[in-house]
Amino acid sequence: MALLKDIIGVVLLFVVALVARLLSVVRLIFPAGKKSVSGEIVLITGAGSGLGRGMALSFARLGATIVAWDINKEANEATVQMIRQEGGKAFGFVCDCSKREDIYRAAQEVKDSVGHVTILVNNAGIVSGRKFLDCPDDLIQKTMDINTNAHFWTTKAFLPHMVEQNHGHLVSIASAAGFAGTAGLADYCTSKFGAVGFADSMRHELRVQKLTGVHVTCVCPAFINTGMFTGAKVKEVETLEPDYVVQQIVDAVRRNQFWLVMPWKIAAASAIQGLVPLVVADAAADFIKQHQSMDNWVGRQGDKKDN
Ligand SMILES: NC(=O)c1ccc[n+]([C@@H]2O[C@H](COP(=O)([O-])OP(=O)(O)OC[C@H]3O[C@@H](n4cnc5c(N)ncnc54)[C@H](O)[C@@H]3O)[C@@H](O)[C@H]2O)c1
Numbered sequence: 001m002a003l004l005k006d007i008i009g010v011v012l013l014f015v016v017a018l019v020a021r022l023l024s025v026v027r028l029i030f031p032a033g034k035k036s037v038s039g040e041i042v043l044i045t046g047a048g049s050g051l052g053r054g055m056a057l058s059f060a061r062l063g064a065t066i067v068a069w070d071i072n073k074e075a076n077e078a079t080v081q082m083i084r085q086e087g088g089k090a091f092g093f094v095c096d097c098s099k100r101e102d103i104y105r106a107a108q109e110v111k112d113s114v115g116h117v118t119i120l121v122n123n124a125g126i127v128s129g130r131k132f133l134d135c136p137d138d139l140i141q142k143t144m145d146i147n148t149n150a151h152f153w154t155t156k157a158f159l160p161h162m163v164e165q166n167h168g169h170l171v172s173i174a175s176a177a178g179f180a181g182t183a184g185l186a187d188y189c190t191s192k193f194g195a196v197g198f199a200d201s202m203r204h205e206l207r208v209q210k211l212t213g214v215h216v217t218c219v220c221p222a223f224i225n226t227g228m229f230t231g232a233k234v235k236e237v238e239t240l241e242p243d244y245v246v247q248q249i250v251d252a253v254r255r256n257q258f259w260l261v262m263p264w265k266i267a268a269a270s271a272i273q274g275l276v277p278l279v280v281a282d283a284a285a286d287f288i289k290q291h292q293s294m295d296n297w298v299g300r301q302g303d304k305k306d307n
């Protein structure tokens with residue numbers, strides 16, 4: 001009897017999953033309308049480079065006020081100037097996102113001088129690029145502090161006002177490494193699993209509190225041509241262009257979409273990951289040389305140290 005109930009349960013689950021999948025295909029053809037971000041205050045961590053700079057420019061072009069945070073003062077200021085030269089509104093703050101106290105300090109400065117943040121983009125990230133046993137403890141700690149823990153502190157600083165107003169958006173720039181462990185990326189993958197877990201948990205916390213005006217978007221891209229992963233490559237999976245990724249992120253935020261996994265091959269793999277036996281998943285990963293993907297990684301000049 002119990003077995004029969006289990007079988008019926010599994011069949012029902014498959015039917016529901018199939019219907020949901022069909023509906024999401026319909027959504028692809030007829031996507032949800034995009035909300036306006038004009039007048040929103042968008043804080044982006046790691047705004048001095050790559051995706052952070054791209055998102056800052058894109059949101060500013062849509063009429064948002066940008067609060068740019070980065071540890072790199074010059075690069076952050078360059079982003080702010082680019083936005084201002086285009087007639088947009090932007091304010092720069094130096095912040096070391098690996099330090100909780102510095103995040104709280106900068107957050108207070110933002111509240112005092114710019115206002116309440118309504119879209120929070122946790123984007124700052126680093127990669128150590130070492131095999132686990134070759135990676136110094138402090139670098140592992142720093143990776144966790146920037147890629148995961150910073151999301152806690154920025155959210156603690158800015159979510160209360162969003163909750164009060166039932167208006168806001170949390171954006172987590174995680175990674176495809178946030179649901180697939182990879183050799184040579186143990187600390188990075190762990191930090192991104194953390195970012196994904198936090199984003200998903202916040203989505204639930206907001207949902208059960210019926211805070212329908214506060215949204216969450218979790219971004220999980222494969223390798224992107226920003227410099228962070230120069231030399232890294234997965235066979236059969238294209239390396240994405242930053243402009244394309246930025247456009248997809250901004251659109252996903254404007255559509256209040258939770259998952260943004262790209263390219264589509266990664267999205268498909270993540271969807272079936274839990275359904276196939278481990279031996280099949282491992283064979284697929286070996287075929288695309290996933291676990292050799294960091295063998296030729298150089299990152300930016302100087303990132304790769306002799307291991
Ligand atoms: N590039 C990729 O292939 C890729 C793929 C998937 C996910 N991601 C994620 O996307 C995000 C952006 O990556 P990117 O490719 O634009 O990288 P990037 O290196 O171009 O930009 C990262 C920015 O974060 C800043 N930063 C680093 N440490 C900081 C700190 N302690 N405090 C504040 N700022 C700090 C850097 O100065 C830099 O401006 C990261 O979270 C990264 O993990 C990147």
